[in-house]
Amino acid sequence: MRHMFFASAAVLAFAAASSAKAEEGMWTYDNFPIVRANQTLGTSIDQSWLDRVRLSSVKFGGCSAGVISGEGLVMTNNHCVATCVANLSTPQLQYAETGFTPKSREEELKCPGGSAEILTDITDVTARVQKAGEGLDGQAFTQAREAEAGRIETEACGSDPKIRCQVVSLYRGGQFKLYKFRKYSDVRLAWAPEDRAATFGGDLDNFSFPRFAIDAAFIRLYEDGKPALTPTHFTWNPDKLTEGEPVFITGNPGSTQRLLTQAQLMTIRDVVLPMDQLIASELRGRLIRYSEEGDEQAFIAMDPIVGVENTYKRGRGRMAALIDPAFMDQLAGQETVFRRRVAENEALSGQVGDPWAALAEVQPIARELYAPMALLEGGTGMGTTSVAGGSSLFQWARAIVRGAQERAKPSDQRLGEFADSRLPGVQSGLFAERPTYAALEQIRLEWWLSKTREWLTVDSPYVRTLLGKESPEDLSARLITGTKLADPAVRRALWEGGLPAVQASTDPLIQYVLAIDADARAVRADWDNKVKAPTDRASEQLAAARFAAFGDAVYPDATGTLRLTYGRVEGTDVPGQRIGAFTTFAGLWDRATGAEPFNVAPKLLAAKDRIDPNAVMNMAVSSDTIGGSSGSPAVNAKGEIIGANFDSTVLTQRNAYGYDRNVNRSVIVTTQAVTTALRDVYGMDHLIQELGVAPKVAPRRARR
Template identity: 50%
Template sequence: MSLRSLRFTTCMATLGAVSAILSVGSTPAKADEGMWTFDNFPIQTVNTKYGTRIDQAWLDKVRGAAVRLNGCSASFVSGEGLILTNHHCVVSCVQDLSSAENDYVKNGWMPATREEEKQCPGQTAEVLTDITDVTDRVLAAGAGLEGAAFVTARGAETQAIQQEGCGDDPKLTCQVISFYRGGRYALYKFRKYDDVRLSFAPEFQAAFFGGDPDNFNFPRYALDAGFLRAYEDGKPAETPNFLKWNAEAPKEGDVTFVAGNPGSTSRLLTMSQLQRLRDQQLPLQLIQGSELRGRLLAYSATGDEAKRVSVDPIFGLENSFKVWYGQNQALLDPAFYGKKQAEETELRERVAADPALAQRIGDPWTELETVQAAARDLAVPYRQLVTSAGGGSTLYGIANGIVGLAKERAKPVAERRPGFTDAAIARTTAQLGQEVPISKDLEEIYLGFWLSKTREYLTVDNAAVKNLLGRESPEALADRAITGTKLDDVAYRVAAAGMSVEELTALGDPLIDLAMKNYDASAALRTEWDAKVNAPTARAAERVAQARFAVYGDNLYPDATFSLRLSYGAVEGWSYRGVTVPATTTIGGLYERATGSEPFNAAQKFLDAEDRVNKDTVYNFVSTNDIIGGNSGSPVINAAGEVIGAAFDGNIHSLGGSYGYDGELNRTVTVSTAAITEALRNVYQQPRLLEELGVR
């Protein structure tokens, strides 16, 4: 359990106008479409189209230099653990290192020496080292079982595979990942670094120039870049496999590759699943997200300190809100929705035309329609009491984690929920010992919002609501629980993590008591969801995947699952409704766009350096690469395997990126290494970083 597992910080996700989306992922990929796994990358297709000479050695080099952060992507760019990513991927760390006296979010983090680099609480850096197919083992684990028993068996086998792969080695992470919605499974083994320190971050205004109005748009003028460093045994990690820094900007037409960890796409969902997303899940997220944003904005206006501590949460929530809105608009577009329907109809008809295949596959689409009916009934309580419990409160997340440790530790290992092995419990306890600044004002907002929405949606007479609130109002309970808890004290929560249920109850901590009340209700809902939704969905989705393989072959990329992928494309602008958008912007455009008023006020250091910088330097550029949220910080790589930028956004026409890709309009937005180099040299005077990057 990460201490910031419930914070409202999210990374890049793509948005745009879906009426023009023509390609989706249920048929063989077209154009530059696809977030491909490294063990199934279409090498020959790319080499033929772009005249490149990439091979397995090239792929292995890129894979070994790509880094997965918490919710973001990155890459090693030196042999001494230096990591390039986006500023918005490190801003929560910058916030944690800040105080009212030293606001590094506002002023930037620019240590003069490595000794001044500070650890980012809870951050890890992982490098994929091995991929092993485990499909047969996972599929066999649920044979003959139904409902919750099926989910439990699958979970136990998955946990066993992970334990066999990594054991209790703290330097390794093993994860069994589902691909093609259950069509295949693979064990991904990672080399993990859990001492990750902040090396450099520009001012927030330089990184997010243009603010929310420019977010998911282009032209852009944002220095959305930051540097971390992996440490091992207190020293910079030795990372001989890194991407060489290329300080030259790419030209239009140059081939580009993006290596990163796209979070989640839904291109392989069936129509009944998409319909429930459109009609229930996304509207609820939009309604609640909008109201929470209003509460956070109101709080941020109460004073300088309130504004400082709420910058990151507001940024993350506004980013998420645009994503949810874009996804919902995509599914409301008749042309796009009709295209998805036509593709599903084609697949089903081709299965039906092959009697042997039809007998083997059955009718999983109708089965999934039945599942959606059950999911609609359970979705709201499941969301309020399980997936969104605590409403984003870090302290509630800690309390809930501690209660979970006590509950699961009391069971035999074989009967515990996945993720509660002895080794996992030890790792969680260690994470609880990390110092993380916590704003109790924000905590009270999150908790009170969650309790009030839970009462509103489940009603006052709901048994779970009565159990949570008793005779208190949501606001009063939130105030009492946050004010009265001692979980913001590291020693206290580490001690609590080792206690039994009885000992926790005796503590009388109001937040632990609240988490305890919700734990059993949420556990019962989780079991019901497994039985009525997860298990039958997994069974049916596997057969839909097999149908795709049978009809279209293996030349398919899977939906994104926050696992390492590689996309290919080229630097290219686009035209829309008579307007042509160029592929690049320059630093000079920043000064022309600046108005002096938020959010178009240029950072002071850029204003001070105006006479020194080369205004012709390419600042941001766009390419046809297919990416999605989670790709934030991904290295953009040229054909020689050199890093030429860090992807940080998508253009406005990528609105339906979760559900389809349009090579004519969808674009990845990247901050160039040329601009980062120019800023390090002439804006921030960082000779030590330039030397490490090999820049003269």
């Protein structure tokens, strides 16, 4: 357990004067509390500041990023380009080992399937979406609203490949907003450090502070084969901050559950997290052993292991929160206050009814249906278990099969993810030139089949369909050996051939997905009818009650869309040791043992004498973040970029359920560290110049 406290008497006094919750909230840009933030931090940001920061903020896959030059240069985290790096590498040329250091723009390489986007417009469409669901129940309710969202998206964006439209549900159905994005489909890798420079300490140091990781990388947005012009961008500020300074973080936090009721949280504690964590732990074991079988296996397994370990460690932090009596009492107390406010207001309580009871009634069903839904269909919105263990080949096969089936219907009668407005996203994922590794694909499929059989039991009709008389081992081997879907041309031909091509295909994975699809759709229908629809309805009532009780002084749960959050540079301590808010390169040299994962990356180590030991590597800030915020620009009061958020702490994982000012810390890789790496380690002079940093400094002597 880490103890956190303020860094100085000045900051202490400041904090005492402000509300305990003053820094809480992942705010949408159209409802950011400018006055409150300025009062809390002593800043003077305004609407034009907000617009500039928003238009410099980038969504990149599941990550966030920031534009840092007028020619499309973007900073994100190295772990956000890990898949791109892996896709561009081969067992013979592993950029994770060497770093990716193109000496000019011409050498920048396209990330397969990569795309990035910038939020340009927000429009309220709440009335239209809610109206579409009126008078309907069950799956009809959810489908009608999804269809309406698809229509709104198509109306607003048409088929322009440079624009994407998305109807975003906020406040769990309390609001629907149309987000319009400028989309870049050609994203190239411009710089990545050695993997170990970004991941020093590996899984052990993940979700912890102090940290010593240069978890940053650069991509560049391209348009028509040339660097995109991006006149609105962050100014690069490589200077050191001081403790207590205000920090804003702009990015796309993935998902929080702060508006969930106690009953819903118990389902996560008792059912969702335990299953997710237990089966992930076994996959981790299989992958670790596989990675030890040889150098090639180690290369293939590296990225998947990091992914599994990250999700798993986050889950441990969340479980720790859900079994912490003090924390849970606090959340229960907030629910009690809210319910009392509603009960005391007769008109309001008459209008919203008892959504808490409705949600409590859903939970026994959700507990029963979570495992089949998560394992056979995915998209529960509650946990991390994914269909087919995340096998790319399986996911492509399903996209091809369902895409063919759904495209044969009118857009508004399809499964929501195949509405016309969403097809470009499906296609770009499907056609991307990404390598797959048969051994890894088989491990994933075998593990998934085996865990599905275990959790649903061998006598489940679903499991009989999944396996027939085969074992998970034999079936997964047969499917992966036989399929040709690793070839993007094969995928494209099947997609373009539509239903006839799919039905005529002899590809075993296509045939398999066809054979099991009816079950998966039935599970989804059951879930939609019995869990999703009643949950959405009750959540909408709760949202209405919350607006009535608290006005818009509340922020919505994170949904993977752009938010702005604010806080301060703030230290932490571990027992017996003062850490403060900053770590330096000197600390890195101290912590290195030479043994994995505490070995310093070779090029970084070789540059030791050129690096200022007092240069700041990472810093801790109190801003409210969650996964998906990775790569989020950290911005100072002037709107300059001062770092990229790359992590938080295990204790901070509780902020999925509620913001705890005492423990919440986001971990930032500083522009100072990145500048040092670019200039003193990787010789990226053309980028240093593009950032407007002085290209050379007199080399300093290392002090030790």
